[in-house]
Amino acid sequence: MVSKKESDQKVIKKIESLAKDVINEINKEQNPEVKFPLRGLANVHFDEKEQVIKMGNKTQSRVFFNVGQAKKFMQTFLVAKVLKDLIKQGITTPIRSIYYNSKHVIADTKEETWTDQSESDPIIEDLEVTLNALREELHIRAGAKGAMVGNLTIIDAGDRIDLRKMGSGGWSVPSIVENEIIQFDKCDAEYILFIEKDTIWSRFNEDKFWKKNKCIILHGGGQPPRGVRRLLRRMHEELKLQVYVLVDSDVYGAYIYSVVKQGSINLAFESLRMAVPKARFLGLSAFDFERYNLPKSVVLKLKDVDIKRIKEVMNYPWFQKKEWQKELKYMLKTGVKLELEALSSKNFKFITEEYVPQKIRNKEWLD
Amino acid sequence: MVSKKESDQKVIKKIESLAKDVINEINKEQNPEVKFPLRGLANVHFDEKEQVIKMGNKTQSRVFFNVGQAKKFMQTFLVAKVLKDLIKQGITTPIRSIYYNSKHVIADTKEETWTDQSESDPIIEDLEVTLNALREELHIRAGAKGAMVGNLTIIDAGDRIDLRKMGSGGWSVPSIVENEIIQFDKCDAEYILFIEKDTIWSRFNEDKFWKKNKCIILHGGGQPPRGVRRLLRRMHEELKLQVYVLVDSDVYGAYIYSVVKQGSINLAFESLRMAVPKARFLGLSAFDFERYNLPKSVVLKLKDVDIKRIKEVMNYPWFQKKEWQKELKYMLKTGVKLELEALSSKNFKFITEEYVPQKIRNKEWLD
Secondary structure, three states: OOOHHHHHHHHHHHHHHHHHHHHHHHHOOOOOEEEEEOOOHHHEEEEOOOOEEEEOOOEEEEEOOOOOOHHHHHHHHHHHHHHHHHHHHOOOEEHHHHHHHOOOEOOOOOOEOOOOHHHHHHHHHHHHHHHOOOHHHHOEEOOOOOEEEEOEEEEEOOEEEEOOOOOOOOEEOOOOOOOOOEEEEEEOOOEEEEEOOHHHHHHHHHOOHHHHOOEEEEEOOOOOOHHHHHHHHHHHHHOOOEEEEEOOEOHHHHHHHHHHHHOOOOOHHHHHHHOOOOOEEEEOOOOHHHHOOOOHHHOEEOOHHHHHHHHHHHHOHHHOOHHHHHHHHHHHHHOEEEOHHHHHHOOOOHHHHHHHHHHHHOOOOEO | OOOHHHHHHHHHHHHHHHHHHHHHHHHOOOOOEEEEEOOOHHHEEEEOOOOEEEEOOOEEEEEOOOOOOHHHHHHHHHHHHHHHHHHHHOOOEEHHHHHHHOOOEOOOOOOEOOOOHHHHHHHHHHHHHHHOOOHHHHOEEOOOOOEEEEOEEEEEOOEEEEOOOOOOOOEEOOOOOOOOOEEEEEEOOOEEEEEOOHHHHHHHHHOOHHHHOOEEEEEOOOOOOHHHHHHHHHHHHHOOOEEEEEOOEOHHHHHHHHHHHHOOOOOHHHHHHHOOOOOEEEEOOOOHHHHOOOOHHHOEEOOHHHHHHHHHHHHOHHHOOHHHHHHHHHHHHHOEEEOHHHHHHOOOOHHHHHHHHHHHHOOOOEO
């Protein structure tokens, strides 16, 4: 286990070396320059071998003596200084507070350091990539959503928490789940079930699904936040647990699955630490409507925006597998989508007692 | 403590008596009728004495032999039957699942029981009012957001959970927190701090604010869901704890405060079981900008929609106190709003170590 101090010291050293390079350049009377890996679609590709979205080798550079770049250059070091302070103080803070903390009028001018947060967030992402440190390692907190229970004991900030005894509410998944804060203890789970919606997760928890099926259940309150994704990855890797994904049968469900599995375009530089390439899609499948003989009245018609998005997603390299093309084409053909709640047209326990156990037993998942 | 069974039996009896009345009317060859308290603004008033938003005495009636009402009459009993089944099975379900479960084509017609969920939700609310039972007592689950830690031990679905040992994540507040599921055990907290945002809550938890200040800290992920409001009310009432509210200085923050304190117009029939009339508004106040000498760069300009909403809220009877009128007028005068994160312009611990403790010590709150 990397101690909190050790990881912190590493990041501080990297920040200081970034600054020292600039000072050296100044001493040599050169134009100070910082190089960043280029972010965004232009520098992103799907790595077929590792099955994740990855960042390429293109870089961009930011120099001090350049009218268009001087402000961003200054902003980069302004944020780097705040991050170093946070680490030294041993505290974490929301990304929005970093913006406020470093916002001020530059001395002897009327110019502010930031106009709004849309300026400071990309600078923070630049630093993440350059320092090769997750946002969490920079002591920056994102929003927290999601809860977890199951056959696992964890240590969270020094407290031992038995996730088998977390009642109806569960343990609230924090934003920062790095090894320095969260460690895994006794585990007798055989897999992880990741559920899109909190209300459905509660149904599973109420039935003690995790106890009967020896597993861990986790939701991310819709599109899962960073903490939930990172935790899934860590449990998959360190506890060697398979991840099954349960989402609505619509393009947003498919996209949530793909973000868990391959990572996202915006955060491609983090895929290797956030994605779970072996995650399996359990459902709902577009074919479940017929497979389970559901009543016609539970389907929802696709809207134009759904159709447009399905066509987009069909073109992503990581959706090229035959089964996924079949799935998405069938959505377009039938013109409908299906929510997890629709399974309650059978009965309220159908999803916990039949649908999920059967799918896992019969290996009816998509890769 | 009312046992789960006892509360359930009460509700089942009420549902059955609703049905029996109708059968009696049919036997007497009368037009079957159900009476509901009228919901909405027309039947809502602010009770000055109890300081909550309350429902009035107006009722509406729904009869079977009426082209405009027959369908709703049928829908009412359709839902009542599902609720009775849920209670008998001892399970809870999301409101959306009730819609799906009871959606079908009516025999020998092409008519569906529901077109969409906007039809079934009001019927459920009608039943809540008529049966005088909280949605939670009808075994219906809403979305869950929010987390809690502090000097309190609870029992959740039979599991004893020490909220002093919940690490960085905390206990995730479920949707249903009635006495049958959540009970309070050892409490050595002196008050409850309710915080609007999860990221700010995490800052308080990281500093172990609740330990130093002998309290409980709770967030609701923005506008707090039913579970969080009901829990605040129960802790206030049963543990005799004062509730302090910490929100942004904008009209949405003020509104969140008012919902916690007086209830909401839509759910006026639940105010007496959800609202905390003695809750105190700790901040941010519109006057904090000057009081704490914050830099000009951290304020946000009011948008037109903010100004419109402030003027609306100023007219609500529950915002008529002199101090609140002063607060809202000052927002309009300065034309700015202020977020909790803005306090980090002082330093990242200012909010936990100075702002909140000082405000409580110096009794600088609004009622």
